[in-house]
Amino acid sequence: MCIIAVLIAIMKTHFRIAFCILAFCSCKTEIKENQATEISIKEKKDNIIISRKDYQNQLYGFWLGKCIANWTGLVTEMDKIGNIGELKTGDFYTREDWGKPDQPSIWGQGVSSDLSPTIDFVFRDTTEVWGADDDTDIEYMYQNLMYENKVSNLTPQHIRAGWLKHIKAEEENYLWVSNQKAFDLMRQGILPPETGSPERNEHYDMIDAQLTTELFGFFAPGRADIAIKIADLPIKTTARGEAEYISKFYVTMYSLASLKLDKTMSERIHWMANQARKILPDNSYPAKMFDYSRKLYKSGIPWEQTRDSIYYRYQVQQKDGYDITSKNLYCNGCFAAGINFASSLVSLFYGEGDLKKTIQIGTLAGWDSDNPTATWGGLIGFMIGKHGIEKTFDRQFSNRFNIHRTRQNFLDGGIDDIDKMAQRGLIVTDRVVIEEIGGTIDEENDLWIIPLKIENE
Template sequence: MVDSMLTYSEYIPKPTDMQLSRADYADRLYGFWLGQCIANWTGLVTEMDKIGIPTKEGKGAGFYTREDWGKPDQPNLWGSNNYSDTIDFLFADQDSIWGADDDTDIEYIYQDLLYRNRTGILSGEQIREGWLTHIKTEEENYLWVSNERALKLMQEGLVPPATGAPENNPDYEMIDAQLTTEIFGFFAPARPDVALKMARLPIRNVARYNAEWISEFNVVMYAMAPLADSSKTIKENILWMAREARKRLPDDSYSAKMYDFVKAQYESGATWEEARDSLHEKYQIRQEDGYLWATKDESCNGCFAAGINFGASIVSLLYGEGDIKETIKIGALCGWDSDNPTATWGGLLGFMLGKEGVEEAFNRKFSDKFNIHRTRIGFPNNGIDTFGNMAKKGVYIVDRVVQEELGGGVDLEKDVWYIPQTDYQIEPGS
């Protein structure tokens, strides 16, 4: 793997440098895209079926439990889903193609923009150009809430981060950024400080405050994944990574208090259903810790809000205990915007398992093809790509980031990165 668009500099490794295999990383990035697609499409089956407090039309009442897995899917807020009549894993077989969705397509765009612009840090102008080039503006564009508003603001001439500022975008605390920016963590392996720097403007394109901090939590989780201790279980590593990512959430924020509440429920021995129900009661019914979206959002009681969906994501992360199938199941059944938390953790666990690990977990082979043009436009080959090619492009981005942002080096002969280790601190967001 040699990037023709990068001049590789000579580098003398230091004894303290972390050494990572580029080939192994490519396999893990393949696992990320595969795991994210499996989780995303499985979550789409139950997306917005259950939101706790029903809408004015009486839709979305109650919640699923583990007993509903394998049973008929119930209607969502807009009617029935077009994917499956049964609540179960949804796969693309070897002879088919995975379709892009809003959990994968913006990350695909950001990866392409980083590579095409030969940079590790995107500018607001580059983000705006990428969105206007690759997102439809007239017909169905697969954008909602804050992403949709940001696109309209870009069309009016605004440039990120102004597109996510509260005075311009009233949806700044919706879910959008936490499902479109996690991938930046993988582009700065083992260096969450640099990953946060890379992700800052893409996140602030659509988010502020709690939505921003939650997105940064996910970025830190992804950046910490290459530091996982192979002598420990995935569960142990996940719990350690989550403790580190928690440092990014300001202690007085409702996002931090949601995390702490769910973690306390998990440690108490409560079932995941009990934890989810308690989360709903505390934050949507009683509206504690300043969480007011259940009444501020009259359309669906905050069903798209960053906060409650983050709480649900932590339920699936902790109770899934590193098992990709169990994590996806819980995420899909937990409620609200259920494809998004599943995609986030399906992608993370897919990375930690790698391609073969994901296949072993599900005891089957999958398609390696990806159609970005299901939701986006303007890419080569009529939008058909492969996970292998997408992973290779990710490696090339890391090549540049290692040299230009981390101060490390790439050894093409040994096929490794040398990543300097520093005494960085994960500071609370501001």
């Protein structure tokens, strides 16, 4: 069937399509594990060579790692947000609280999370199903839109049609404020990026885009410039200003995760973070938050002390231009983009590339704790792949995902297979590699050859 499809494409003079079809066919040559994802600076100064087979395993690791971290972080979501004043014992969790009873969130009215009676990892075994949440479902939708529409760049029309089809028009539809406003505007006929403009969307500087666009980094392996290009419209669908910069920081991190270099996991994490820092304008509060958090980490103080310092500096004193005076005072501005960004840096820096440690710190750090955990759980899950996650926790997990927990109108009643999700992500990446990056596919060895110039520290 593959050969026939190629011949038809050639007859129609669609050589690029024929080339892509060849690339999607199964390849016979075995690649030494992880060999192809290493950068050989001596032999390939301007290219990164990546095994598509390995990359599919890594995309599986992204979805699995993100689910584990998301649902673990949800146990403590909004339990601890500070009291805008001098901290007292118990105002924030510490490492000593891991494994102890979960405390009520500000939403719970005295009720603790029903996910776990204690602050601990949340798993779904092979007989269960992972549920979608707002840290996974929009990204799932964006990947499907790119896959179904066979595009490497979503258009305003693609995004609006996808949102209207897959998001429920009811009160409980798992959208936060900027996403909800953008959705309302789309229902009125407004197209992105106007849906995220400050003139139309007063919530443009909230956390929403941070939850929904990181995945675009994986579609452009090692090429953060291209990742930001294809993520630009989805980000601007709900964000501007500092919230937009923060989202592009995460997209950059995800793109750079494909570069192994000759470094330990901790060294890779910090190298990626330092490269992504260049996305942030020096005079912006995200840049100053990054520099301040990194300085505290390098000083050697415990993560809890860094978290407390971030709380005082930004939530209480509102320094470095981080003004939350008019931002959702119901929870002390805790859903403004910045405080979640600063909190995520605590678990990133101190987690040092260790999946368990990163999720634990993110879960205990406070505020919207499922947001940073999902971000870094997905990133590190990608870096170590499905098998690395199973080895880390010494167990196997469910491979099923229920997108209809939060969204609607997907195939098979919304029950998907993570293997298939990873396969679709691979095909989307194929298209971006060819059409946007100008790379090629070595179909004999099942490799991507991606033009890349490595930027040294």
